[in-house]
Amino acid sequence: MHTFTFCPKCGTPLQEAVIENRDRQQCPACSWIHYRNPxxxxxxxxxxxxxxxxxxxxxxxxxxxxxxxxxxxxxxxxxxxxxxxxxxxxxxxxxxxxxxxxxxxxxxxxxxxxxxxxxxxxxxxxxxxxxxxxxxxxxxxxxxxxxxxxxxxxxxxxxxxxxxxxxxxxx
Ligand SMILES: [Zn+2]
The missing domain is CATH 3.90.79.10 (Nucleoside Triphosphate Pyrophosphohydrolase)
Structure with a gap:
């Protein structure tokens, strides 16, 4: 399973965020969201x-x-x-x-x-x-x-x- 510390698009450290009622990681710089799909x-x-x-x-x-x-x-x-x-x-x-x-x-x-x-x-x-x-x-x-x-x-x-x-x- 993929886990990320840094944004794979721009390299900024990711932050925890609740998006669409789920705990996700989001990039504060470029707004990339780590969606976890099966x-x-x-x-x-x-x-x-x-x-x-x-x-x-x-x-x-x-x-x-x-x-x-x-x-x-x-x-x-x-x-x-x-x-x-x-x-x-x-x-x-x-x-x-x-x-x-x-x-x-x-x-x-x-x-x-x-x-x-x-x-x-x-x-x-x-x-x-x-x-x-x-x-x-x-x-x-x-x-x-x-x-x-x-x-x-x-x-x-x-x-x-x-x-x-x-x-x-x-x-
Ligand atoms: Zn980013």
């Missing part, structure tokens, strides 16, 4: 043609070594769907297609602060997994034989995806 993250609930779910084991904090759904931060200029497919490709070399939106969630993360998490259902249409440095291992698992996923939000997303009556098609 970081957007996408998560992929990605299945293959056999309805097996892609699960990875994370190689970096937060939740290092934990089983998880693949995902990551959006980059400036990309749509959430593009970011979700890019993260999937980077972490596992798998290509897929967005099948529908599962939901949008808010979480407080100890490393990154406030997160806006957007989860998509994805159909993967390439077979071979090749992991990158962010991942210890990755595989497709039958829904009844998933590894022990202990990240509450990821379990929530899996449960929400299962309760969708029919996949909402985006194309």
């Amino acid at each position: 970081l957007p993250v996408t998560i992929a609930f990605a299945r293959n043609q056999d309805d097996e779910l892609l699960v990875i084991r994370r190689a970096h904090p937060p939740a290092e070594n934990e089983w998880a759904l693949p995902g990551g931060f959006l980059e400036t200029g990309e749509t959430p769907e593009e970011g979700c497919l890019r993260e999937l490709l980077e972490e596992t070399s798998l290509k897929g297609r967005v099948e529908g939106l599962i939901g949008a969630y808010h979480r407080e993360n100890e490393m990154y602060g406030s997160l806006l998490v957007i989860a998509y259902k994805i159909i993967v249409h390439t077979p071979e997994i090749r992991i990158n440095h962010e991942v210890h291992e990755a595989g497709f698992y039958h829904p009844d034989a998933l590894p022990d996923i202990r990240i509450p939000l990821h379990n929530q997303i899996i449960s929400d995806a299962a309760s969708l009556v029919s996949p909402g098609s985006l194309r």
